[in-house]
Amino acid sequence: MSVVKEFTKGFWDILPPFRLVLGLCPVLAVTTSAENGAGMGLATTFVLVCSNVLVSLLRKIIPSKVRIAAYIVIIASFVVMVELLMQAYAYPLYQALGIFIPLIVVNCIILGRAEAFAGKNGLAASAADGLGIGLGFTISLFVLGGVREIIGNGTFLGLHVLGTSYEPFVFMVRAPGAFVSLGVMLALINWISARLEARGRKA
Amino acid sequence: MKDIIKMIVVLTLICAASGLTLAAVYDVTKGPIEYARLKNVKEPAVKAVLSGYDNDPIKDRIQIPIGKDKKGKPVNLVVFPAKKGGKTFAVAFEGTGSGYGGNIGVMVGINLAKNDITGISIVGHSETPGLGARITETQFTDSFKGKSLAKELKTDQINAISGATFSTKGSVEAVNQARGLLEKYRDKMVQGG
Numbered sequence: 001m002s003v004v005k006e007f008t009k010g011f012w013d014i015l016p017p018f019r020l021v022l023g024l025c026p027v028l029a030v031t032t033s034a035e036n037g038a039g040m041g042l043a044t045t046f047v048l049v050c051s052n053v054l055v056s057l058l059r060k061i062i063p064s065k066v067r068i069a070a071y072i073v074i075i076a077s078f079v080v081m082v083e084l085l086m087q088a089y090a091y092p093l094y095q096a097l098g099i100f101i102p103l104i105v106v107n108c109i110i111l112g113r114a115e116a117f118a119g120k121n122g123l124a125a126s127a128a129d130g131l132g133i134g135l136g137f138t139i140s141l142f143v144l145g146g147v148r149e150i151i152g153n154g155t156f157l158g159l160h161v162l163g164t165s166y167e168p169f170v171f172m173v174r175a176p177g178a179f180v181s182l183g184v185m186l187a188l189i190n191w192i193s194a195r196l197e198a199r200g201r202k203a
Numbered sequence: 204m205k206d207i208i209k210m211i212v213v214l215t216l217i218c219a220a221s222g223l224t225l226a227a228v229y230d231v232t233k234g235p236i237e238y239a240r241l242k243n244v245k246e247p248a249v250k251a252v253l254s255g256y257d258n259d260p261i262k263d264r265i266q267i268p269i270g271k272d273k274k275g276k277p278v279n280l281v282v283f284p285a286k287k288g289g290k291t292f293a294v295a296f297e298g299t300g301s302g303y304g305g306n307i308g309v310m311v312g313i314n315l316a317k318n319d320i321t322g323i324s325i326v327g328h329s330e331t332p333g334l335g336a337r338i339t340e341t342q343f344t345d346s347f348k349g350k351s352l353a354k355e356l357k358t359d360q361i362n363a364i365s366g367a368t369f370s371t372k373g374s375v376e377a378v379n380q381a382r383g384l385l386e387k388y389r390d391k392m393v394q395g396g
Contacts, residue, residue: 058217066210070217077221081228088235091243 003128006121010132016109017140017182018189023109026100027141028178034157037145039093041138043086043101045131047078048110052130055118062119071114072105079104109137148172148181238262241281245310245326249283249295252312252322256285260295267391269384280384282392285312293321294392298384300376303369304329307338309377313352313385315393323347323378328370335370343374352382 014020017027026044031037054074055062062070083101086094094101104110113133118126149155152172154162171177241261249260260283267280285293295312308327313320325339337343346362356378363371385392 062213062217063206063210065206066214070214073214073217073221077225080225084228084232084236088232088239091239095243 003124006125007128007132010129010134010136011139012136014133014136015140015189016133016137017144018186020109020112021186022112023107023137024182026103026107027144028175028182030097030100031141031145031148031178031181032173033096033149033153033155034142034146036093036096037141037143038138039090040097040100041134041141043082043097044104044107044109045134045138046082047075047104048113048134048137049127049130050078051075051110051114052118052126053123055114056121056123056126059119067119068111068115071111071119075110075114076105109133144181144185147185148177152177245281245283248310248324248326249312251324252295252310253283253285253293254321256287256293258284258286258289260285265392267388269388280388282388284392291393292316294385296381296384297326298377298379298381300373300378300380302328302330302338302373303335303367304331307370307373307377309374309381311378311381313381315389317351318353319349319351320347320378323374325374328373330367330370330373335364335367337364337367338370338374343371347378352385355379355382 010016012019016022017024023044026040030040051071051074055071058070058074079102082104083094086097086101113130117129121129146156149157150161151169152174153170154160154166154168172181238261241264246261253260263284263286265282265284267282268277269280270278272278280296282294282296284291285295293312293314295310297308297310299306299308301307305328307325307330310324310326311320312322323344325344328336328338330336330338343362343364347356350356350360356375358371358375361371361375
């Protein structure tokens with residue numbers, strides 16, 4: 001039961017970019033299209049699950065005074081691994097994400113989960129936690145990227161969905177559009193959760 | 204004291220394990236990465252200058268050692284062969300010439316039997332936009348098509364770009380360099396397939 005809960009909390013209760021408001025740097029930068037968003041999200045998920053598992057396995061061996069250093073080494077290794085694999089098998093995606101792949105190392109979500117969860121919990125729970133949060137992150141990036149791609153470029157996953165007469169609102173795929181769409185999304189999610197809470201109290 | 208030793212040992216072990224794993228992953232992905240790079244960076248140029256082949260020129264590429272750079276590292280000429288029915292009938296590789304703003308890299312496709320140019324494609328340049336940079340336009344590159352490589356190519360054989368003499372000369376120089384390489388290494392290029 002608790003493993004399921006650790007898994008599902010990543011989708012709403014602590015949905016990374018919107019509830020924890022962590023890891024915003026890649027969120028803002030790479031969500032210019034749904035594909036980039038999903039790619040970045042999946043790369044992060046891979047690193048998150050692997051580092052959570054390893055940190056959880058090693059949590060009794062790693063002395064607490066050097067735990068952050070050990071976590072960083074573990075995370076960095078997985079990130080380099082992702083970078084190499086992506087270069088070998090998904091080169092166009094690698095080019096699109098560029099510097100933000102190596103920057104996963106300093107993504108606060110990953111170090112945050114290692115420190116706050118995997119360093120204190122067992123293997124199964126940590127893996128579930130990593131997978132849940134990672135997929136939550138991926139979906140958030142996918143949705144955000146999708147919205148920006150549709151409005152800013154008239155396409156979704158590279159397909160024209162709004163017809164040729166649509167004049168793309170390029171602002172949305174530029175940097176300011178990232179802030180605007182993130183803000184709107186945050187407001188929307190806060191509003192929904194406030195409504196849910198109010199209903200819960202009434203019942 | 205015991206704590207410190209434990210810390211050192213654990214961190215060392217983690218770093219060593221990480222190093223080993225990464226070395227292994229690097230080894231495995233080295234080949235595919237090189238292939239993916241060439242596929243995405245060079246294939247468009249290769250496709251532009253060669254046609255009618257049924258192989259994968261990127262996969263069948265031939266590396267020919269042509270000398271050493273200043274640091275003593277070997278320099279390889281990468282040749283992309285175009286084959287039909289297993290026989291190499293044309294090759295594409297890069298030549299460089301100096302233009303107005305720097306080096307001009309030109310991918311040259313050469314028909315081996317006829318010894319003429321099947322097409323050229325500018326792969327890298329830093330010429331003046333609007334003037335020298337017009338060497339990338341098809342009007343210019345297409346004028347190289349079918350030109351014989353029996354003799355050195357001259358600027359009056361092609362559609363020179365007015366106002367961009369250096370860029371035009373640089374492109375021709377690059378093609379002529381490729382011609383020189385072809386003469387020197389023709390056997391190896393054909394043999395490779």
